[in-house]
Amino acid sequence: MLLSIREQNFTKEVLGASTPVLVHFWAPWCGLCRIIVPQLHQFQDNWQDQVKVLGVNADQSLKLASTYRLQTLPTLILFDNGQELHRLEHFHGREDLRRTLDEFMQNHQNRSSSVSLSTHEYLSLEA
Template sequence: MIHSVTDLNFKERVLASSLPVLVNFEAPWCGLCKLIQPTLIQFYDRWDEQIKLVNINADENFKLASTYKLKTLPTLILFTNGRIVDRLEGFHSKEALRADLDRMTRKATLNWQIGEKAMPMQIDWRLVRTE
């Protein structure tokens, strides 16, 4: 299940989460936000055990929208161990979104598995084979 998060429970549900969390900042009037929702649901079904997906209404949670300096909707921000590890703004195509979500998830789960005390490393995901 995809949960809604607010200013009041953001720290508990996102920053303190034991799993990586993909935050989907959206708004009811945002057509692109509605367009990506089916892809996000497919993504969630695929990665359910390894990552959490939450929605935040940017209009109703202005403090969070301001804190994370939203410039456009939808904006997806991936948190691991309470830190931002990736960010995706806007929407280009379903295929590009799927590829970006998979890349972000691999990055988050790798960071999560090695822990926050490990030395950060750069990985060129274009060179990594997934199949």
């Protein structure tokens, strides 16, 4: 089972996290929510310390469900530095989910490395 959080610790665990966080909004009655949990574990294993995967029971966290305007479950949202980067509400099978999650992280890595490179180049020009 994924580590589950509530509204009370969402700000600290998600918005204040030093690494990207993939939040799995789910509900106990949602069969598809349960089916994708092994894929989410695999995703977390593949990306290890580069991403944290957390679950939020949308039925018990109505304020978060409203804040993030959940229209369907499961909904996966990737946060970084307190900002929503990507949202996944519809997917077609396990392979589609795996590919989409890996693309999220690859895009994030590319964006992060280009920012670092730009900063380094800027600093070199200043010296």
